[in-house]
Amino acid sequence: MDVPLLVEQARGDSPAHRTRAVARLISLVEDAHPALREVMALLAPRAGHASVIGLTGSPGVGKSTTTNALVAAYRRLGRTVGVLAVDPSSPFSGGALLGDRVRMQEHATDSGVFIRSMASRGHLGGLSWAAPQALRVLSAAGCDVVLIETVGVGQAEVEVASLADTTLVLLAPGMGDGIQAAKAGILEVADIFVVNKADRDGADTVVRDLRYMLSLGDRRTDEGWRVPILKSVASRGEGAEEVVAEIERHGQWLQAHGQLELRRRQRAADEVEAIALTVLRGRIGDLRGGSGLAAAAAKVAAGEADPYAAADELVAGLGG
Amino acid sequence: MDVPLLVEQARGDSPAHRTRAVARLISLVEDAHPALREVMALLAPRAGHASVIGLTGSPGVGKSTTTNALVAAYRRLGRTVGVLAVDPSSPFSGGALLGDRVRMQEHATDSGVFIRSMASRGHLGGLSWAAPQALRVLSAAGCDVVLIETVGVGQAEVEVASLADTTLVLLAPGMGDGIQAAKAGILEVADIFVVNKADRDGADTVVRDLRYMLSLGDRRTDEGWRVPILKSVASRGEGAEEVVAEIERHGQWLQAHGQLELRRRQRAADEVEAIALTVLRGRIGDLRGGSGLAAAAAKVAAGEADPYAAADELVAGLGG
Numbered sequence: 001m002d003v004p005l006l007v008e009q010a011r012g013d014s015p016a017h018r019t020r021a022v023a024r025l026i027s028l029v030e031d032a033h034p035a036l037r038e039v040m041a042l043l044a045p046r047a048g049h050a051s052v053i054g055l056t057g058s059p060g061v062g063k064s065t066t067t068n069a070l071v072a073a074y075r076r077l078g079r080t081v082g083v084l085a086v087d088p089s090s091p092f093s094g095g096a097l098l099g100d101r102v103r104m105q106e107h108a109t110d111s112g113v114f115i116r117s118m119a120s121r122g123h124l125g126g127l128s129w130a131a132p133q134a135l136r137v138l139s140a141a142g143c144d145v146v147l148i149e150t151v152g153v154g155q156a157e158v159e160v161a162s163l164a165d166t167t168l169v170l171l172a173p174g175m176g177d178g179i180q181a182a183k184a185g186i187l188e189v190a191d192i193f194v195v196n197k198a199d200r201d202g203a204d205t206v207v208r209d210l211r212y213m214l215s216l217g218d219r220r221t222d223e224g225w226r227v228p229i230l231k232s233v234a235s236r237g238e239g240a241e242e243v244v245a246e247i248e249r250h251g252q253w254l255q256a257h258g259q260l261e262l263r264r265r266q267r268a269a270d271e272v273e274a275i276a277l278t279v280l281r282g283r284i285g286d287l288r289g290g291s292g293l294a295a296a297a298a299k300v301a302a303g304e305a306d307p308y309a310a311a312d313e314l315v316a317g318l319g320g
Numbered sequence: 321m322d323v324p325l326l327v328e329q330a331r332g333d334s335p336a337h338r339t340r341a342v343a344r345l346i347s348l349v350e351d352a353h354p355a356l357r358e359v360m361a362l363l364a365p366r367a368g369h370a371s372v373i374g375l376t377g378s379p380g381v382g383k384s385t386t387t388n389a390l391v392a393a394y395r396r397l398g399r400t401v402g403v404l405a406v407d408p409s410s411p412f413s414g415g416a417l418l419g420d421r422v423r424m425q426e427h428a429t430d431s432g433v434f435i436r437s438m439a440s441r442g443h444l445g446g447l448s449w450a451a452p453q454a455l456r457v458l459s460a461a462g463c464d465v466v467l468i469e470t471v472g473v474g475q476a477e478v479e480v481a482s483l484a485d486t487t488l489v490l491l492a493p494g495m496g497d498g499i500q501a502a503k504a505g506i507l508e509v510a511d512i513f514v515v516n517k518a519d520r521d522g523a524d525t526v527v528r529d530l531r532y533m534l535s536l537g538d539r540r541t542d543e544g545w546r547v548p549i550l551k552s553v554a555s556r557g558e559g560a561e562e563v564v565a566e567i568e569r570h571g572q573w574l575q576a577h578g579q580l581e582l583r584r585r586q587r588a589a590d591e592v593e594a595i596a597l598t599v600l601r602g603r604i605g606d607l608r609g610g611s612g613l614a615a616a617a618a619k620v621a622a623g624e625a626d627p628y629a630a631a632d633e634l635v636a637g638l639g640g
Contacts, residue, residue, distance in 0.1 A: 037628045043628035132627070160523060186378035227433075261621070268627070269617035273604060275631035280600050280638075297339035301581070307452070307588070308357045311595035319639055 003035050007042045010141045015111035018141055025137040026116050029130050032278075038134065043136045044149070050082065050139040051251055054164030055149045056189075061172040062196040062234050067149050069240035071113055074145050077244070078158050082138035082146040083115040084131065086160070114138055130276065132271040161189035162270060165263055166250045167191050168243070171210070173202030187213055190227055191250050194243055198231035207231065225253055280318070285315050323355050327362045330461045335431030338461055340625060345457045346436050349450050352598075356453065363456045370402065370459040374484030375469045376509075381492040382516040382554050387469050389552070391433055391561035394465050397564070402458035402466040403435040404451065406480070407508055434458055449598065451483050452591040481509035485583055486570045487513050488563070491530070493522030507533055509571050510547055514563055518551035527551065545573055600638070607637050 009021035028036055042281055054069075057063055067083055074081045075301050107113040118134060131148060150160050161167040169190035195206045210229050228246055232239025254260040296314055301304040305313075329341035348356055373390075377383055387403055395402045427433040438454060451468060458466050472481050481487040489510035515526045530549050548566055552559025574580040604613055616630040625633075 037626075040626040040628050044620075044629075045623050073411050121493045264621045265614070265617045268620040269613050271627050272620055272630045272634065273601065273613060275627050276604055277597055277601060279631060279635050281593065281597060284596055293589050293593060294585070296592050297585045300364075300588040300592055301584045303365050306357075306360040307591050307595050308360050309364075310592045311599060314592065314596045315599050 001035055003038045004042060007140070010137060019111070019114065022114050022137055022141045023116065026118065026134050029133045029137065030118055032130075040133060040136065043140045050135065050143045050146045051166070051247075052135060053145060053147045053247060054160040054162045054167040054172065054189075055147055056151070056160050056167070056186075057172075057196075058168030058175060059080070059151055060175060061170040063151070063170055064197055065147050065234040066170055066194065066232065066240075066243075067147055067169075068107075069234045069237045070147060070243060071107055072237060073240040073244045075107075075110065075112060079113070079144040080112045080142050082135055082141070082143035083113070084138070084146065084148045085117045086131065086148060086150040088218060112144065114141060127273070129274040131159075132267060135163075158189060163267060165254060165260060166191045166247050168194055168247075170194050170196050171206050172197040173200045173206050191225065192243070192246050193227060193229040194239070195229065195231050196234050196239075198239070203231060224257065225250065263306050283318055284314055287314060292317060321355055321359045324362060327359060327460070330457060334409070339431065339434065342434050342437065342457055342461045346438065346454050349453045350438055352450075360453060360456065369555060370455065370463045371486070371567075372455060372465045372484045373465060373467045373567055374480040374487040374509075375467055375490065376471070376480050376487070376506075377490030377492075377516075379471055379497060380495060381490040383469050383471070383490055383626060385554040386488075386490055386514065386516055386552065386560075386563075387467055387608045388427075389557045390467060391427055391435075392557060393560040393564045395427075395430065395432060399464040401434070401463050402463035403433070404454055404458070404463070404466065404468045405449065406468060406470040407544040434461060434463065434542065449591070449594040451479075452587060455483075478509055483587060483600045485574060485580060486567050487512045488514055488567075490514050490516050491526055492517040493520045494527050508522045511545065512563070512566050513549040514551065514559070515551050516554050518559070519553050523551060544577065545570065603638055604634055607634060612637060 006024060009017040010025055012018055012021075015210070025039060027033075028039060055063060055067060055070075064085075067085070071083065072082050100305050107115065116134070118130065135146055148160055148163060167189050169186050169192070171193065172195065193210055195203055195210070197203065207229050214227055214229075230239060230242055230246060232243060233242065254263065287293065288295065292314060296305070296310040300307050300310050326341045326344055329337040330345055332338055345359060347353075348359060358620075364379050375383060375387060375390075384405075387405070391401050391403065427435065436454070438450065455466055468480055468483060487509050489506050489512070491513065492515065513530055515523050515530070517523065527549050534549075536549055550559060550562055550566060552563060554560065571580070574583065605614065608615065612634060616625070616634055619625040620630050
């Protein structure tokens with residue numbers, strides 16, 4: 001594999017080469033390919049500064065439709081957009097909920113849009129490991145904005161929020177989301193709420209419930225950002241412009257309050273830590289010719305050692 | 321805190337002390353408390369050999385009802401039962417979907433049952449870190465069987481399967497589970513399928529769909545375990561005895577084929593690795609008086625270093 005050529009093509013002028021090179025580079029990230037070291041070294045000085053927008057919500061609230069509407073709105077502003085659709089429920093297959101082909105239909109011929117589904121394959125560190133590297137690739141390819149879309153289940157929405165400059169949480173009427181939101185910690189991660197399918201009965205109730213819950217919490221008050229609640233009908237593109245405007249406003253707020261740099265450093269810290277731990281995990285795997293961990297596990301399983309003592313022994317074996 | 325006394329009480333003859341001590345010890349696990357090292361060292365030689373049953377499925381298939389029915393069935397056989405209800409969607413609050421009090425009603429006065437909700441608080445290693453330690457506590461308290469129940473979203477069901485000797489996957493009619501199952505990798509983790517709410521329309525379709533999908537895959541054929549599909553109406557306790565019988569049969573199969581020891585060693589390996597990585601993560605956090613990671617992150621965020629080079633530097637700083 002000619003890594004320098006791939007990186008060059010990802011940044012180059014030929015749309016066809018660029019799209020293919022970006023796809024290949026993100027596949028390397030997905031596969032945790034050894035060539036990534038070289039890729040990231042080449043990308044580092046050119047990583048660019050795409051705005052990273054997280055988008056999460058329960059199944060059925062209209063995440064894909066919203067992503068499409070936002071992409072269209074950004075394109076009207078002349079921005080180049082990358083989309084990472086992360087499927088946290090698919091550690092095995094690498095197949096995402098929606099295939100790239102389905103998702104790309106609307107923007108397939110637009111060289112200013114990169115859309116990519118990515119399975120989070122249970123890497124150590126999960127999204128923290130893979131997504132920042134995919135972001136680097138998309139930034140290098142010239143994306144002004146990268147949307148990371150994921151289903152709001154499990155810890156995925158928390159991980160997405162830790163990756164994003166601005167996190168949108170989508171809700172929709174008739175899904176019992178009001179109560180759900182509080183439970184799943186969605187209140188804690190949202191920078192902007194979007195109540196989609198706002199033409200349906202119950203949209204105002206969702207808005208009212210959210211407003212009430214926000215009034216109970218005080219997460220943002222000390223930082224000064226009041227979490228807005230917008231309405232949209234993404235299937236008709238309604239509200240997308242307002243959402244984009246609010247994202248911009250949040251971006252300016254982040255910048256003005258030094259939060260953007262803070263978030264990006266935190267993201268880099270998570271990424272570096274995840275990579276370091278992956279390296280260390282590899283070394284643990286290599287201990288005693290690959291049998292160190294198994295030997296320790298056998299002792300623990302037999303009750304001859306407790307797991308902490310066994311772990312300490314492994315760590316000592318690393319020379320640390 | 322008098323750790324030896326707590327451990328003694330968890331294994332002791334007083335049901336009241338035992339229940340309280342088990343609850344406190346599992347709280348220590350939840351909190352990743354420093355005293356765990358001492359707890360686990362004391363428990364190691366006495367950890368016992370509880371059968372570990374994983375139970376997973378989409379929201380609404382009847383996991384809690386099934387757990388209750390299985391607990392009752394095991395109690396009729398005179399077995400002591402522990403239940404760990406893991407809520408993967410609650411990294412923040414520590415509050416689980418169902419409170420312990422609600423869940424305990426039926427078995428509240430039975431000293432042969434321990435029921436405990438546990439939030440998976442985003443520890444490094446997640447369930448792999450916390451659950452085996454909670455299992456040790458329950459084993460030491462004399463549990464013959466531990467049921468680990470979790471919602472089948474995200475990677476939770478995969479993690480539960482890696483912890484369990486036997487994994488039950490629950491489905492129910494009318495939830496579109498047939499197709500879902502294949503997507504979420506549920507086929508790959510199930511040792512036994514239970515179609516709950518079998519008195520409803522569509523139960524036979526679910527069974528047929530599952531049978532068809534199992535016929536397509538060949539996961540188990542090489543190992544010789546044919547994944548059975550059972551029906552139950554857990555709300556009326558129907559089918560619980562059959563499920564328990566099938567779990568026993570699977571346990572015997574595991575033993576006869578050397579798989580039980582294999583699974584337990586693998587579980588111990590995951591646990592020891594997760595603890596070792598937590599120790600190493602702590603050391604990374606301590607580097608250069610706590611500023612090492614932040615300094616590396618700042619360089620990466622500024623594009624002055626790539627994340628791999630920064631990670632290598634941290635690892636080298638550990639003396640490894």
